[in-house]
Structures are given as C-alpha cells and as structure tokens.
Amino acid sequence: MADNNRISIKKTSRVLAITCVAYTTVATILYNNYQIDLIDYSTPVILGTVATIMSCAALQRLFCSLLSKSCLSFGCKELSSRGTVPSETNPDTQEELPPTDNATSEKHVESPYLKEYEARIEELRRNEMEKKTAIVHAIHEYTTHEMSQFLSIDDLETLHENIESLAYGQAEPYKPIRSKPDNQIKSPSLRHYAWNIGERLDIPLIDRAKFIKTIFPHELENATIEYLCKNLRDSVPAIIAIDVPENGDYHFSCMQTSADSDN
Numbered sequence: 001m002a003d004n005n006r007i008s009i010k011k012t013s014r015v016l017a018i019t020c021v022a023y024t025t026v027a028t029i030l031y032n033n034y035q036i037d038l039i040d041y042s043t044p045v046i047l048g049t050v051a052t053i054m055s056c057a058a059l060q061r062l063f064c065s066l067l068s069k070s071c072l073s074f075g076c077k078e079l080s081s082r083g084t085v086p087s088e089t090n091p092d093t094q095e096e097l098p099p100t101d102n103a104t105s106e107k108h109v110e111s112p113y114l115k116e117y118e119a120r121i122e123e124l125r126r127n128e129m130e131k132k133t134a135i136v137h138a139i140h141e142y143t144t145h146e147m148s149q150f151l152s153i154d155d156l157e158t159l160h161e162n163i164e165s166l167a168y169g170q171a172e173p174y175k176p177i178r179s180k181p182d183n184q185i186k187s188p189s190l191r192h193y194a195w196n197i198g199e200r201l202d203i204p205l206i207d208r209a210k211f212i213k214t215i216f217p218h219e220l221e222n223a224t225i226e227y228l229c230k231n232l233r234d235s236v237p238a239i240i241a242i243d244v245p246e247n248g249d250y251h252f253s254c255m256q257t258s259a260d261s262d263n
Contacts, residue, residue, distance in 0.1 A: 135250045136167045139197045142252045146193065146240050150185040151177065159215065166211050167201055174214040187223060188238035190216055195232040196243045200250045205229045 023042070030036040140160055147156055155177040162174045179185040190212050198208035209228035213220050220228065233242055243252050 132167070135200050136163070138250055138252065138255070139163055139167070139200060142197070142255055145255060147185075150179040150183055152180065155179075162211070162215055163197070166197075166203070166207075174211060176215055176217050178216070178218050185216070185219055185240075186238060187220060188234070188236040189240035190219060191228060191232045191234070192238055192240045192242050194228075196240075196252070198232075199245060205232060208232055 027039065027042075140163060143159060143163060144156065147159060151159065158175050158177050164170070165172050165174060194208045194212035195205075198205070198211070203211075206225070206229050209225050209232065213223065213225055213228055241254075243254065245251075
C-alpha cells in the first residue's frame, strides 16, 4: 500500500512538472511572437480550478464523516436489536445470591460472643463515671483541708464551685476569689495546688495555669500564664507541696497522713 502511494505521488509530481514547463514554454512563445500575455487568460482559470479542488476536498471530508457516523450508529442499533435474546432460566437451577450486609450484621448481633457487648460497654461507662465522681470528691476534701486556712467560708464555697466547672468542663467562667488579708496564700502554694488537682483530673498544664490565674488574680498579679504553665511543678518550698499520685492512685498523701494521725 505504501509503495502504491509513492508511485502515485511520483507520477503526479512528474505530470505537474511537465505541465509547468509546457505552460512556461507556450506562454513565452506566444508573448515573443504574437505579443499575447497568457497569464491574463490563465489566471482566472487557475484560481477557479484551485477553488473547485479545495471545495471538493472539503465536501468529501464532510460527507465521509457524516456517512461513517450514520453507518456506525445504524450498525450498533442492529447489533443491539439482534443481540438481545431472552434467556429462560429454570428457577430450580438458579444460584443463591450471597448474603447482604444486613444479613451479616444480623448474624453478628445474634452471635453468642457479642450478646454481652452492650452490657459491657455500659459497665465500663458506669465505672468511669464512678471513678470520676470519686476523684472529684477527693479533690473537694483536699481543697477544704488545704485552703481553709487561707479563705473565708464564702470564698471556699466559690472555689468548690470552680472545681466543679473545671472537672466537668462547664462553660461558665470561673469566679475570682481572694485569700484572707492576714494570711494570704503565696504563689508557690497556688501553683502546687493547681498542679495537684489537675494531675488527678488529667488536665493539660495550660488549663491548670488559666484556672488558678483566673481564680486568684490578686495573688498571681505578676505571674503570666506562660510562667505558671512552666512552673506549676517546682521544688520551691511552700505550705502546699507537690503531691504526685502513686501508680494512678488519685488520693492525696496529706489526707492519708491526716487520717492516720486521727486514728
């Protein structure tokens, strides 16, 4: 196929070359002998021929594309109409469909290993709430034990309300209080107190610093949140010392010592 195309191209080129040479020769002879300018007569003919050839080529491409699309669409429709053959199936030989997700989930729910799942989850939640309640109760007792010497009874009650907001993440803002004028609590004791209760509640250091800074704005007037966050737990001697819970135990060592001394 490629060789045939090459031969036709060579023949066409040869014919065009001979035509150009013949046209030039005839035009020269006519102009020299008879003063006839062949270009004036041949130019409209050449332009018309070129325009006709280009129009034919464009129309040929257009018709080819239209005819090819119509033939393809007709062939596809014919194949689709011929290819749809109703299939007769025997209901006795039909394969069973695989079980759906609903059936699978029902099997999981009915599994004997998962019957106690909901009860176990509820038990874990109840145990967590009971532990949280016990921790908050221990913090309240610790607060009364440590802060009674520095606060009036009204301020101590307000401090207990603030502890409830801290423990349960309530949106109410903390209420500020102030220690007794004749027995003011110092910054190291406040920092240690905030660290001790925050450690039992598993609260981030930044939240502990904001808590104690908001409640005691007068005593911590010169301390920034950044400073408090970095120095909640330090080795500075204070009336309220750092109380690290041992092995996850939320009880306070000072409360246990007090109970032992009472016994």
